[in-house]
Amino acid sequence: MTLSAPAAVDLKRVELRHLRYFLALAEELHFGRAAQRLAMSQPPLSVALQQLESAVGARLLDRDSKGVRLTPAGLAFQASAQSLLGRFEEACSQAREVQAGEIGRLRLGFVGSTLFHGLPDWLTAFQASHPRVEVVVVELNSQDQIQALLQEELDLALLHSDRLPPSLDSCPLYDEPFMACLPASHAAAQKRRLTLSSLSDQPFILFSRRGSPDYHARILEMCRQQGFYPRLQHEGRHWLSVVSLVARGLGVSIVPAAFREAGIQGAVFKPLAETMDRSHVFAAWRRDSAAGLREAFLAARRSG
Template sequence: MSTSTPSALLSRVELRHLRYFLALAEELHFGRAAQRLAMSQPPLSVALQQLEAAVGARLLDRDSKGVRLTPAGVSFRASAQALLMGFEEACAQAREVESGERGRLRLGFVGSTMLHGLPDWLQAFQASHPRVEVVLVELNSQDQIAALLQEELDLALLHTDRLPPTLASQPLYDEPFMACLPDTHPAARKRSVALASLSDQPFILFSRRGSPDYHAHIIEMCRQQGFYPRLQHEGRHWLSVVSLVARGLGVSIVPAAFRDAGIQGAVFKPLAETVERSRVFAAWRRDAAPALRDAFLAARG
C-alpha cells in the first residue's frame, strides 16, 4: 500500500474510522461489530478499506475462517486506543475549563485581604476545585489595575472601583478605619482617638502612586476634621505603613484588618468620628471568560 505524509493521513482519517476498527478488533466479526455500532455491514467494510488506505498497511485479514488482526493491526490497535483516549481526555478537559472546574487563575490581592479571610476563601475554593491552579500575586491597587489591563491577572482584589471602562467590579466587603499608633504614643491608652487630635503628628500613609483613591480618601478624612496631614513617609504596602508606625516614625489611618497583623509596637484604636469605611472590590476584564472567575467568587460564601 502507498504511504502518506502525517498531514495527509490526518486529513483522511476520522475518529469514526478508529472507533469502527477498534470494534472490529474486539469482535473479530463484521456482523457483530456492525450490530454493536448500530450500522449495516457494507459501510463498515468501506470504512475499514478507507482506513487501511490512509494508514498504508493491511490491518485485518478476512477469510473463510473469520477475521484476524494482522501484525500491523495489532500495533495500530494500541495506538488507536491511545488516540481515542487522548481525544476524550482533551474533550473532558475543555469542558472542565469552560465550566470553571479546571484551569489557572492568576489572582491579585492587596495585603489586607490576607487578614480578612482570603486564606480560608482560597482553601474552600481549592477543596471544591482541585484541578484549578491558583497563582497569588500581592500588588497594590494601581498595579493590579495595570496587570488586569495587560492580561497578567485574571482577577484582582483591590481598594477601588474607579476603573477603566474595559474593567468591571463588584463589592466584596467593607471595614472601619482605625488609628494606628506607636504603643508609646499618649493616645495609645485611650478607648478611641479623635482624628483631629493627630493634626500635629507626622503621618505615614499608603503611597499615592500605589492607590491614588485610598491616599486621597484619607487626606479627605483629615481635611473634614480641619487639618491637612503632615506627610512624613509613604509605603507601597499596608504592612510597611504599620511597621513604620511600630518603629515610632509617625501615625497612620489603616483598615481594621491590620489589628491582626501581629506587628509588635503598633496599637490600633477606633476613630471617634464617623468616617467612610474601607472598601474592597473584586475586579476583572469585561472580555474575560467568566466561569473560573465566577466559581472563585462563589466559593467565598
Template sequence: MVTSQASAALSRVELRHLRYFLALAEELHFGRAAQRLAMSQPPLSVALQQLESAVGARLLDRDSKGVRLTPAGESFRASAQALLGRFEDACAQAREVQAGEVGRLRLGFVGSTVFHGLPGWLTAFQTSHPRVEVVVIELNSQDQIQALLQEELDLALLHTDRLPPALACEPLYDEPFLACLPASHPAARKRRIALSSLSDQPFILFSRRGSPDYHARIVEMCRQQGFYPRLQHEGRHWLSVVSLVARGFGVSIVPAAFQDAGIQGAVFRPLAETMERSRVFAAWRQDSAAALRQAFLSECLVTPERR
C-alpha cells in the first residue's frame, strides 16, 4: 500500500531527479556529474536538494573531500536503479505492442479457411512474431460479427462483407462453389454437374441464422437456374453440411476448399454453369488497434490465393 507520505513524495519526484542522483552516485563529483549530464552544476545541486526533500532523507554527504553516499543514499540508489529499469522496460514493451511485436490476437475463422491456407498463415505469423499469443476460434460468419461487436475478437475471417457500420473489412480470396453429392448418387460419376439437374433433390444448406448472406447467395444461385432448393437440413458449420451429404441426407453447394476435408462418402464436382465465387473477407472493428491485425494480414495473407 502506498502511504500518504510516499504518495506526496512521488508527486514531487521526476525521472530526471533519479537520473541526476544515479549519475552523481557513480561520479561522486558534482562537476563530473554535471558534465556527464550536459548541464551546469548549480541546477544539479538544486535538483538533488529537491530529491532529498521529497524522499525525506539525506542521500549525500558533501564536504571538502568530495561527495559520499549516506547509508540511506546507498539504499535509495538500488531502488532508483530498479525503478528506472522497470520504466525503461515498460517503454520498450509499449513500443513493441504498438509495433505489433508482442501481445494477443484473437482470431475468428470459418471452417473453409482451414483448407485454404489458415494453418500456413498461422505458422508463418508465429514464426515471425513468436511473442504474440494467437487464440483461434471457429465460428460461423454471423457469430463472428457479434463477437467483433462485443470486442471478443480482434480479427475475423468470414464469408460476408455485409457488416454493421462499426466494422470494416477487406477481401482476402475467392474460390469456386462445387456441387457436393453422396458418393452413391447417380450424378457422382459425372465430371460436371448442371445445378438445374439437382432441382428435385433434397438440399442441405448452411444455416440462414449462421450466415444469412451466404444462405441467400446459394438460394439465389438456384433461383437463377429456375428453381428454389428443397431444404432438407441446415448446418451451422460447413463440415456439418458436408458430413450430412456424405451420409446420404441430400446434396449441397459448398466452397471448393471442402474437397480437401477428407470426409469419406462425399463427392465434389464442378458446376457446369458459370457461377459467382465463394468469397472470404477479413473483418475488424473500426475503432480497434491496428498493429497486430495489420501484421497478420500483411505478413501471412499475402499469398497466391489473394491475388
C-alpha cells in the first residue's frame, strides 16, 4: 500500500496511545510481543498502526516473511515520538509538582511584626524543603496587602486583619499581647508595667488609619475603654516606623509585643496592667487562587 502524504497532518486523528503503540512495536519489532507488552490483542494494534500511518502520511513499518522492520521514515518518526512522549510526561510531572506546591513562584506579603515572630526561620525551613520554589517577599501594611491580593500582585499575605472583601479568605496564624512603647528617656520607662490610662496626657504615635483601619480603630477603642481619647501626634504606615518615632522621643504608642525584638535603641516596652485585646496575625489569599504553594508554605510553619 502506498501512502500519500496529507496536505497537513490532522492531529485530531493522532492520540498518545498511537505513539505508545508505535514505540512498543519499534522496540519489539514483533506484533505478538508488542501486543503482549501492551496488554492488548494483535488486531487492534494493527489497526492503530494503520491509523497512525494514515494520519502521518508515511509508512513507518514494513512487515514481511522476514519479520517487522522500521522504514527510514519510521526511524525518523521513532526519535521524534520518543521526544514528544518524554516532553508530555515531563509536562504531566511538572503539573503535578506545581499542584503539590513543589515548584513555582510564591509572592508573599508580610507585616513587620512577623519578622520578629518566626518569619525568617519559617522562610528558611520552607526553602530547604522546597528548593525549586522561588519566594518573593515584600513588606506591606495590611491594607496595601489586601489591595495587592485583589490585584493579583500577591499570592499570600500575612496581615493584621481578617475583615476582608468577599473574594479573599483567611486563617489565623497567632496572636500576641499589646505593649506600651515609650522613649527610653520617659519618666515611666523604669516601671515594670503601666496602666494605659497613665498615658492619657501623652502625645500618641499610632499606626496609620489608611494603612490598617482595623488596628487604628482597635487602639482608639482600647483607649476609650480606659476613659480617654489619645492625643494623636504622628502616624506611621509601618509598625517599625511607629517604634522609631517613639525612640526619637516624639510620643508614646501601643504596639504588638514582637517589636521588643526589633532592637531599636531608644525605645522601651512595658506590659499593660489592664486586660486588653490582643494583636492577631492572619494569612490571607484569593479564594480563586491555586492552593498548592500556599498550602505547602502554611504547612511548613505548622510542622516547624
